[in-house]
Amino acid sequence: MADDITTVPPGVARAAEALKDVPHEPGAKKKDPILVADSVVRRFGGLTAVNVGHVEIQRGAITALIGPNGAGKTTFFNLLTGFDRPDEGKWEFNGKPLAGVAAHKVARQGMVRTFQLTKALSRLSVIDNMRLGGTGQKGERFWQSLIPAIWRGQEKEITERADELLARFKLDTKREDFAGSLSGGQRKLLEMARALMVQPDMVMLDEPMAGVNPALTQSLLGHVKSLREDGMTVLFVEHDMDMVRDISDWVIVMGQGSIIAEGTPDTVMADPRVIDAYLGAHHDGTQHDPEAVAEEVGEVAATDESAAPGGSGASADSAAPGDFAAPGGSGASGEVSGEKKAAGADE
Amino acid sequence: MNWDVIFGVSLESLLNATMIAYALAAIGLNVHFGYTGLLNFGQSAFLGVAAYGLAMTVSTFDLPFWLGIVIGLVGAVLLALLLGIPTLRLRADYLAIVTIAAAEIVRLLFRSVTLSEWTGGSDGLQRFSDDFYSMNPYSKGLEIGVVNFDERELWVMTVGWLLIALSLLIVFLAMRSPWGRVIKAIREDEDAVRSLGKNVVSYKMQSLILGGVLGSLGGFIFALSRAAVQPDTYGTEFTFYMYTIVILGGAARVFGPVIGSMIFWVLLAFINALLPALISQGYIPTWIMTPIQAGAVGYILVGLGLVLLLIFRPQGIFGDKKEVMLDGR
């Protein structure tokens, strides 16, 4: 990471330049948005899980989507990528309307997502998981599949690309193993690598670092940054504030379904609305010193990271958004996320 | 005790037309269930539609044999579309419910009084296989030791085994291709496959059609070997035997259904020949079972064997234990 200090990589500079004059307010207009969403609403019975008025995602930048558990981040991802239908709303990707478009078509348009609950294809080998991501495969058509000569060349190219990515993600030694035999963190890596096989314009990562060990996290962060250098747009959900601060050019905060704040990492983490959302509206308000609060928010997330699977405390699902974490982070075990539980169960 | 007969029937069922028909049906079901994870509980309907398509074309409407084959195949494709279009977008269990109901509807239609003018009602249809047997190149049967086939059986078996070879080749080629990779990935997690830009519904439909058409080949063999079709042979237990065979051989294995069908029929034929012999020789007293009950006991023993197999070798004969363990996570 030493180079970051000495020379600013062109991707970072481009993103910073593009976001320089963008006002720090919810729904702020971007210079060159790749994704624009308008009044997207999703209700589950009486609960309004998502109610986003207007949001734009800057092309070529790394945008973090943060917010307490149950804020609606995953639901918003599901809506944007066609895995769920909104009650209202429309959005455009690369200038093309995407509302009502089926999930696989969204992916083909260049917007590919990963899942908070990792979806490794267990009884396929790691390399086959990767190959599956290749687009426009001739051998994926039934009649052509019967004649290997038609698809063998393309298969070789795809495999080469897959092997490169596997090496980058330190999964090359697992190449022939069933994906089901990977650890929770390795599955996260595989899913991310597999999404990149699609060669998307924009990747949407739902808690990509959850369950990945700290040493690997550093290299993963490196990969995400390199995506930006390749001109890709990244939107990711993450609870670890240090990580958010480290890699994101822009941060969007969701709370109870709506966008409540936007801005650069430092300004957002100092924003009282964000602190309210994270710590509950009734905290005593003595900690508005940005440094302390940012630290605390990070600490809450860190507690989450280190919490033992199935550890003490209520599960995230049963906690109301407001009281998901007690101020001070001491008793904040209420957010053993679903992913954690799943990863724990896998062992 | 006549061991020649007992072993003769058992060995014959390794190769005969019934075994072939079940093997073809199970090859199709293996595409659905083993590879794609589609819970099709109406495979018998695909065989029924093909068999009746052929029988009605020839026997009821006096049209050529080959047209009957084409109509049978088209019928299988149409049935797949009919079952798939409303259900493949829904959760997996809906397909199971719809297929089991559809298979019963198909069977009841075949035996309904209203349609009996064309379908022959519960008696079914005969006299549609003459053209098939007129192509028979064999003039006499085959006798090797205790095994005995007449020339008609030999002809059906020849065609049947060719169809098995062709079906296995198609399944083998398709499943090792990128197409098969998508199919197997759908079995694991549909949403993951969607997120990578694949049209999951279309692939599931292709799988349903492929497996249905392969199964319909079994329907032709079944009908031709008996030179008759009867509605009640195409009931739900037909499908359950196919599942037994698929699991026995090992789901998602190319040769699994054939091996499964062989084992299933050899065991059943052996027990069904052995038990009555034991009873008539007095080795089994009639207060335990009469010769008439022996048939049912045969199925009970096969069922018991399957339960034991699932406990001690859940991956089937050919399956990979590691895969099953992954599955049971």
Ligand SMILES: Nc1ncnc2c1ncn2[C@@H]1O[C@H](COP(=O)(O)OP(=O)(O)OP(=O)(O)O)[C@@H](O)[C@H]1O
């Ligand atoms: N299928 C569903 N049915 C009913 N309610 C749902 C459903 N999916 C999500 N919700 C509710 O919508 C709200 C938003 O959930 P969502 O999963 O989007 O939160 P999130 O921001 O991703 O949280 P986390 O950080 O814990 O992953 C929650 O209150 C959740 O209970």
Ligand SMILES: [Mg+2]
């Ligand atoms: Mg979430």
